[in-house]
Amino acid sequence: MALRDLTAAEQVAALAAGETTSLELVDAHIAAIEADDVEAFLAMDADGARARAREIDALPERPPLAGVPIAIKDALSTRDIVTTSGSRMLEGFRPVYTATCVQRLEDAGAIVVGKTNMDEFAMGSSTENSAYKNTLNPWDHQRVPGGSSGGSAASVAQRQVPWSLGSDTGGSIRQPAALCGIVGMKPTYGAISRYGLIAFASSLDQVGPFARTVEDAALLLRHMVGRDPMDSTSLDWPEPITLPTATDLAGLRVGVVEELMGEGVEPGVRAAVDASLKAIEDLGATVVPVSLPSALSGLATYYVLAPAECSSNLARFDGIRYGHPVEADNLLDQYELTRGQLFGPEVKRRIMLGTFALASGYYDQYYGRAQRVRTLIVREFAQAFEDVDLLASPTSPTVAFPLGDRTADPYAMYLADVCTIPVSLAGLPAISIPCGLSDGLPVGLQLAGPAFSENRLFDAAHALEKALAFDTRPPGLAT
Amino acid sequence: MSAFEPVIGVEIHVQLSTQTKMFCGCELSFGDPPNTHTCPVCLAHPGVLPVVNEEAVRRALMIGLALGCEIAPRSIFHRKNYFYPDLPKAYQVSQFDIPICGRGEFVALREDGSELRVGITRAHLEEDAAKLTHLGGRRAGAEESVVDFNRGGTPLVEIVTEPDLRSAADAGTFLRQLRQTLLFLGVSDCSMEEGSMRADANVSIRPVGSHEFGTKTELKNMNSFRFLERGIEAEIARQTEILEAGGRVSQETVHYEPETGHITSLRSKEESHDYRYFPEPDLVPVVPDPAWVDELSAGLPELPLALRRRMVGDMGLSAEDALVLTESPELVAYFMEAAALADPKACANWIRGELRAQLREAGTEPWESKVTPAHVAGLVDLLEAGTVSVPAAKEVLAGMIETGDQPAEVVEARGLGAMDASELAAIVADLVAANPDQAQQLRDGKDKVLGFFVGQAMKRTGGRADPQSVQALVREAVADT
Numbered sequence: 001m002a003l004r005d006l007t008a009a010e011q012v013a014a015l016a017a018g019e020t021t022s023l024e025l026v027d028a029h030i031a032a033i034e035a036d037d038v039e040a041f042l043a044m045d046a047d048g049a050r051a052r053a054r055e056i057d058a059l060p061e062r063p064p065l066a067g068v069p070i071a072i073k074d075a076l077s078t079r080d081i082v083t084t085s086g087s088r089m090l091e092g093f094r095p096v097y098t099a100t101c102v103q104r105l106e107d108a109g110a111i112v113v114g115k116t117n118m119d120e121f122a123m124g125s126s127t128e129n130s131a132y133k134n135t136l137n138p139w140d141h142q143r144v145p146g147g148s149s150g151g152s153a154a155s156v157a158q159r160q161v162p163w164s165l166g167s168d169t170g171g172s173i174r175q176p177a178a179l180c181g182i183v184g185m186k187p188t189y190g191a192i193s194r195y196g197l198i199a200f201a202s203s204l205d206q207v208g209p210f211a212r213t214v215e216d217a218a219l220l221l222r223h224m225v226g227r228d229p230m231d232s233t234s235l236d237w238p239e240p241i242t243l244p245t246a247t248d249l250a251g252l253r254v255g256v257v258e259e260l261m262g263e264g265v266e267p268g269v270r271a272a273v274d275a276s277l278k279a280i281e282d283l284g285a286t287v288v289p290v291s292l293p294s295a296l297s298g299l300a301t302y303y304v305l306a307p308a309e310c311s312s313n314l315a316r317f318d319g320i321r322y323g324h325p326v327e328a329d330n331l332l333d334q335y336e337l338t339r340g341q342l343f344g345p346e347v348k349r350r351i352m353l354g355t356f357a358l359a360s361g362y363y364d365q366y367y368g369r370a371q372r373v374r375t376l377i378v379r380e381f382a383q384a385f386e387d388v389d390l391l392a393s394p395t396s397p398t399v400a401f402p403l404g405d406r407t408a409d410p411y412a413m414y415l416a417d418v419c420t421i422p423v424s425l426a427g428l429p430a431i432s433i434p435c436g437l438s439d440g441l442p443v444g445l446q447l448a449g450p451a452f453s454e455n456r457l458f459d460a461a462h463a464l465e466k467a468l469a470f471d472t473r474p475p476g477l478a479t
Numbered sequence: 480m481s482a483f484e485p486v487i488g489v490e491i492h493v494q495l496s497t498q499t500k501m502f503c504g505c506e507l508s509f510g511d512p513p514n515t516h517t518c519p520v521c522l523a524h525p526g527v528l529p530v531v532n533e534e535a536v537r538r539a540l541m542i543g544l545a546l547g548c549e550i551a552p553r554s555i556f557h558r559k560n561y562f563y564p565d566l567p568k569a570y571q572v573s574q575f576d577i578p579i580c581g582r583g584e585f586v587a588l589r590e591d592g593s594e595l596r597v598g599i600t601r602a603h604l605e606e607d608a609a610k611l612t613h614l615g616g617r618r619a620g621a622e623e624s625v626v627d628f629n630r631g632g633t634p635l636v637e638i639v640t641e642p643d644l645r646s647a648a649d650a651g652t653f654l655r656q657l658r659q660t661l662l663f664l665g666v667s668d669c670s671m672e673e674g675s676m677r678a679d680a681n682v683s684i685r686p687v688g689s690h691e692f693g694t695k696t697e698l699k700n701m702n703s704f705r706f707l708e709r710g711i712e713a714e715i716a717r718q719t720e721i722l723e724a725g726g727r728v729s730q731e732t733v734h735y736e737p738e739t740g741h742i743t744s745l746r747s748k749e750e751s752h753d754y755r756y757f758p759e760p761d762l763v764p765v766v767p768d769p770a771w772v773d774e775l776s777a778g779l780p781e782l783p784l785a786l787r788r789r790m791v792g793d794m795g796l797s798a799e800d801a802l803v804l805t806e807s808p809e810l811v812a813y814f815m816e817a818a819a820l821a822d823p824k825a826c827a828n829w830i831r832g833e834l835r836a837q838l839r840e841a842g843t844e845p846w847e848s849k850v851t852p853a854h855v856a857g858l859v860d861l862l863e864a865g866t867v868s869v870p871a872a873k874e875v876l877a878g879m880i881e882t883g884d885q886p887a888e889v890v891e892a893r894g895l896g897a898m899d900a901s902e903l904a905a906i907v908a909d910l911v912a913a914n915p916d917q918a919q920q921l922r923d924g925k926d927k928v929l930g931f932f933v934g935q936a937m938k939r940t941g942g943r944a945d946p947q948s949v950q951a952l953v954r955e956a957v958a959d960t
Contacts, residue, residue, distance in 0.1 A: 077526040090525065097519050099526060194761075198525040203760035231528050232763050309760055312558050315569030316523045335562055358560075358755035367757060 003028035005473075008162040008216040009243075011068045022053035022067025026111055029069045033114070033160040036477070038136040038145070040155035042074050043082045044114040052111045065223060066109030071155045071164035074115040075122050075148075076102055076207070077196040085198040086118040086130040086148075089317045089342040091324065099196020100231065101165065101207050101224045108223040116151030116164060120344045121314060122172055122200040124148050125416035128407055129346045136403075138474040139181060139441055143400040146176030146416070149210070153180040156210045157474055163211040163220050167197055169204045170302050171395075171420025174432035177210055178395035178444020181434040181472055183461070184210050185217045186420075188451045189427030190235035192221075193228030199313040201306035202233075204424050212472045214433060214462040218243050221454065242455050244462030249283035252460060254447075255290030255388035260419045265397045268438025273394050276435040276445045279467045280392070285460075290388060292380045297373050298422035299414060304357045304370035305425075311354030314347065349410065374425050381426040385450045390460055393419050395432040395444030423448045431461045434470040442470075483684040483722065485715045486692060487644035488600075489654065493636045493667045494607060494675040495538045500632035501606040502529030502572065509673055513627035521632040523567035528761050531556075535634035536579070536765055537775065538666040539604045542636050543580025544776045545664055546599045553766045554579040556604075556759040561752045564626050565608040573637075575756045578603035579765055585640075586784055587656040589649070592798040597653050598641030604765075607633035636666075642681065642692065647711035651704050654678055658704075659783050663808045671703050678707055682714045684722065693718070694728040698735060699745060710735030710742070717742050786811055794823040803831045809846045820856030822863065829855055833873055837880055849883030850876070857886040868945035870937060871895040898943050903936070906944075907952040910935050921957050929953060 003025055006014060014020045026049045033041060049069065056067045072078060075085045077095040084090040102112065119129035127135045127150025135150040137143040138157040145154040149166030153176035156164050166173040168186035177184025185208045192207040199205060209220035222241035228234045256277060261270070281287050319325030319338035326337040343351070357366035384391060396416055406413040423430045428448050435445035445464075449457045499506055503520035520527045543550055557575035583599035609631035615622035638657070644650045658669045658676060669676040683695035698714055701707035713735055718728050732745040781789075787801035796804070804814045804827060817826040834845055834855065841848075858875055861867045867875060867890055878889035890896050910932055911918050920928045929950050936949040 075526075077524075083525070085525065093525070095519075095524065095526070097524070194526075195528050196526040199761075201760075230530060232530050233528075233761065308757060312560050312570050312755070312757070315560060315562065316525075316567060318562070318569065320564065321522055321567060322524065331564065355755065358757050360753045360755070363755075363757075 004032045004159045006162065007213050008065075008068050008211060009213070009219055011162060012065065012219075015062070015067050022056045022111065023050060025067060026050055026053040026069050026113065029113060029161055032158070033155070036158065038138050038141070038154045038158050039133050040116055040135050040151040040158065040160060041071070041114045042084060042086070042117050042130075042132055042151065045081050045112060046114075048081070049111050049113045056109055056111070063107070063109035065105065065219075068110055068163075069113045069161050070105060070110045071114055071116050071152055071161040072102055072112055073149050073152045073164070073166045074118050075167050075198045075200075076165060077198065078102055078112060078115065081112070081115060083115060083198070084132070085122070086120040086132065087343070087347070088131045089319070089323050091131075093322055097196065100193035100228045102196065104224050105165075105220070110223075113161060116149070116155055118151055119148035119172075120347050121198065121310070122148040122167055122169055122205075123310070123346050123350055125171070125175055125413050126401070126403075126406065127151060127176070128403065129344055131344055134403055137180060137400045138477065140400065141476075143402050143441070144179065144405075146179035146396070146400065148172040148176075149184075150176050152210050153177055153182060153184065156180070156212060157182050157472065159212075159473075159477065163209055163216050165207055165220075166210055167200075167205055167207050168420075168424065169200050169206075169306060170424050171417035173208045173210065174420045174430060174444065174446055175396045175416055177432045178434070178442065178446075179400040181442030181470070181474065182210055182212050183214055183217045183431065183433050183465075184208065184444075185221060185431045185457075186424070186429065187221060187225065187454055188235070188429045190233050191237065191429070191454070192224045193231040193234045195228055195230035199309075201309040202313060203309060204302075204306060214431070214458055214465050215243055217431070218454075218458040238452055239455065241458070244455075244458040246459035246463040247466065249280060249285035249460055249463055252285040252390065253388040254280055254285050254287050254460075255384055255391045256287060257295060257391055257393045258289050258291050259293070259295040260393035260422075264415065264418065265394055266399065266438065269394050269397060269399060269443050272436030272438055272443035273392075273445055276464065276468065277392060280464060283463055283467055287392075288388060290384050290391060292377070292384060292422060294373060294376045294380055295422040296418070298377060298425055299418050301370045301373040301377070301425060302417075302421045303353065303414060304366050305374065307350040307354030308357045308367050309354065311351045311358065314343075314351060317342075346410070377422055378426045381422075381428060382450075389449070389456065390453075391448045393446050393448075395419060395446040399438050399441035399443060419446060427451065429454050429457055431457050433461050433465055433468075434472060435464075435468055436470065440475070482687055483719050484687045484689075485645055485647075485711070486642045486683045486685060486695075487647075487650050487711060488640050488642035488681045489644070489650060490640075490679045490681070491638045491654070491657065492607075492677040493542070493638065493661060493669065495535050495634040495636060495666055496668050496675070497532060497534045497538065497634055499532060499534075501532050501535055501604070501634040502632055505632065507633055508629055509675075511629060513625070513629060516629045517631075521567070522628060529572055529759075531762060531765065532634055535604060536767065538634075538664075539579050539602065539636050540767060540772060540775050541664050541666055541779060542638070542661065543583065543602050544772070544779055545660055545782055546580070546583040546585050546602060546638070548580035548583030548599055548602055550767065550772055551577055551579055551581060551765075552769075553577070553764045554603075555764045556762045557756045558759050560755045563608070564624065565611045565631070567609070567628065567631065571606060571608065572759055572762070573605035574603035585653065585657060585660075587653050588784065588787060588798065588802065589652055590799070590802065595649055595652055597643045600639040600641055602636055602638045605635050605637060607631065607635050642683075647708040647715065650680060650711055651708040654704050654707065656783060659805065659807075663780055663782050665780075665808070671701075674702070677702075678704075680707060680711055682711055682718070683728070684715060684718045693722075694730050696728065696730065697732045699732050701735065706735060706737050709737070709740070713740055713742050780808065790823075790827075794818060794827075796824060796827050800824075800827045800831060809844065813846045813852050816852035817855040817859075820853060821859040825859040825862070826855055829859060829876075833876055837876060841880070848880060850879045854879050854886055861886055861890065865945070866890065867895055868943060870942040870946070874942060894941075895943055898940060900948070903940070903944055903948060904952050904956075906936060906939050907932070907949060908956050910939070911953065911956040918957050921953070
């Protein structure tokens with residue numbers, strides 16, 4: 001078995017047993033990145049990673065994740081490693097500080113090998129909005145990996161790293177995980193510090209793990225959760241994240257969100273999800289239909305709130321203190337030329353949408369109203385969780401779509417997140433696990449739980465993962 | 480007599496003198512080299528987040544409590560969005576519809592002792608912008624502008640008043656006493672010159688008796704109370720002239736040029752920004768523990784108004800005494816210490832009068848001098864006991880300023896004790912005999928000439944004689960001869 005085929009937990013074990021070294025692991029993964037590239041990375045730090053691996057190999061006491069490589073979405077600030085958030089606006093930008101969540105993983109011994117491709121400022125569902133390049137879906141190079149964390153998802157599916165970090169605002173971890181046939185997890189809002197995550201929509205943004213097993217996702221999350229004094233919205237974590245061990249789902253009540261199983265869900269996706277629901281029942285759980293009447297209003301709500309926040313969050317990018325200003329005769333022209341030339345079309349579209357939604361005279365009609373719908377959605381989830389322990393739905397209504405297929409139609413692209421957005425609006429944890437294939441492409445099942453139910457989610461997802469026995473290896477990947 | 484009445488409200492920005500900035504750990508500084516107190520947070524690097532400075536919240540609450548404001552059980556921050564190089568995030572984190580301090584009232588005392596009541600609309604927390612310096616000309620004409628981010632992120636409290644003021648003088652009185660109150664709270668340096676306190680005035684006029692408001696203009700950025708008062712006066716005059724000529728005042732921001740006394744228009748409000756306020760998602764609501772608020776309330780220092788009322792009501796001071804003695808917390812403390820030991824009214828007179836006058840020459844304040852409040856009390860006691868005369872007491876004071884010795888020691892060392900009655904009588908008899916013309920004038924009822932004898936007696940005794948004793952003795956001596 002090649003080193004790159006080991007899960008992160010297996011790598012930890014192999015290192016502890018002295019069967020391999022951190023340097024060997026780092027070399028093997030860097031070689032994998034260089035050998036069969038799916039254009040997952042925007043920047044590599046091969047030298048830094050090797051230097052760090054040597055240091056860790058020399059340590060007498062090994063921290064818990066010592067020596068295991070990881071890839072980081074380019075939306076996360078990494079000191080001295082170019083961080084662009086997929087935008088020309090930050091081309092060549094080397095941050096002066098490292099995001100808290102990355103720092104925590106480094107403190108635990110993880111080794112950052114590079115930064116992954118993404119939709120510009122995390123706005124998109126295919127990674128095609130990257131200002132730099134398209135990332136290819138490891139299962140079919142003609143197709144998108146999903147987005148916005150497409151590079152992080154593809155790198156894990158392609159076995160270039162055992163795990164990676166993404167960020168999820170409306171589905172940007174779960175949807176690419178589904179499209180790439182791996183596990184992606186968005187924790188409860190506030191679980192992981194956002195300090196160092198380049199903001200898209202602050203009230204929705206959350207960092208989370210990609211991995212090929214539920215166990216790895218739990219292991220990675222374990223080392224990131226908890227309050228950070230640099231992020232006022234981060235939370236004290238009530239209990240440690242435990243590694244999942246459940247083998248059945250006895251006694252669990254799982255609700256199937258009716259509104260997310262209807263129109264727009266591809267038959268192949270529907271079939272794979274239905275099969276998973278059957279498997280859930282076979283594991284001892286009760287599956288019941290649940291209604292979230294406002295769930296389908298989630299998309300519209302999201303496309304008011306997220307652009308509103310982004311219009312403000314992205315206002316700092318003026319090329320003056322960092323980035324590259326387009327020189328002009330006066331200040332206003334400089335702002336306009338810089339932002340006009342260095343932001344991509346989707347980013348501009350959302351800035352315009354958000355600016356409009358917050359404009360005096362329209363605020364109540366758009367932003368205010370969207371906030372009220374969001375509150376409604378929060379309540380509907382709370383109500384649903386009075387009856388069931390977890391909610392199930394497809395992660396994405398479709399499998400990976402061909403590159404270029406939806407780039408001309410923003411609304412079609414937005415629909416990719418119709419199942420994931422309601423959960424984001426409610427700030428709840430959700431995991432996507434691969435649950436089958438449709439025409440040879442992976443289908444993701446989304447399981448969502450109440451706030452702080454991460455351990456329950458991991459346990460259920462783990463039991464189901466074992467039962468489904470999905471093979472995460474893309475067909476074209478050499479063994 | 481003008482047929483118009485001015486209506487004035489003010490907005491005051493107060494920089495809090497906390498150790499660190501509003502949302503990051505950078506130290507506050509004034510006068511340090513530019514851009515030496517910055518970090519990724521206050522420079523708005525990608526990915527950073529604000530964290531509220533608890534000390535700033537504490538001070539904002541103290542201000543709110545001192546102004547009698549309703550304290551919001553839960554207040555939130557908003558983003559005020561606009562592009563300018565002094566605002567690195569391109570939004571200012573401020574408060575909008577739920578400020579930390581709501582309605583309140585401030586009572587100032589005019590010099591004539593009458594009360595000036597000013598409604599407080601709100602007081603909210605926000606962050607200051609960075610400092611822009613325009614090189615080679617003003618704004619549009621400048622060749623180059625440079626930014627110093629040291630100031631960016633300094634905690635500010637913005638206090639907004641109701642349009643309750645009716646004259647420039649009242650505006651000045653209110654602002655001076657508000658400043659004094661803030662100094663007593665110890666929350667800010669309140670330096671108009673250094674910009675740690677800034678005041679804008681909204682000015683309009685309306686026909687006397689009208690209850691409608693006229694169109695207001697905003698008088699910006701005055702760096703002294705005097706200029707602000709003059710500016711308001713000039714603006715009232717300008718608006719009056721416009722209305723009397725049948726014109727209309729346009730809503731705009733105006734600037735007072737102290738050199739010329741002219742009002743100039745800065746920019747028309749018509750081009751004013753849409754700030755697109757929305758709740759700051761990076762911060763959680765400010766929910767001060769009621770017990771904490773109670774504790775802060777109980778721990779507030781005695782404020783100038785209460786002090787003045789106590790000084791006049793319980794201590795027998797004049798309104799003017801009280802106004803002068805509450806100028807600064809230090810002076811109050813100094814006076815109170817002396818007044819606890821000797822007659823308060825006499826202490827007040829000596830401190831605000833002779834002591835400050837003598838110290839002014841040295842350019843120092845009472846609490847910085849060698850004269851302690853106990854010294855002042857001792858001196859007052861000596862006067863009361865008749866041990867020293869008033870003129871001698873002034874010399875004793877001079878001696879104490881010089882040496883820091885006890886008043887009795889100075890009296891002893893300089894021989895300033897009141898004179899033995901017979902000794903003084905002999906001197907007076909001498910004087911009367913030597914100046915028969917003046918003695919006769921006195922006999923003729925010309926009391927003015929008494930001053931002449933007192934002056935002579937003082938000269939002879941080196942100021943040790945008590946003027947009143949001298950007067951009595953002169954009358955006796957004149958009657959006897």
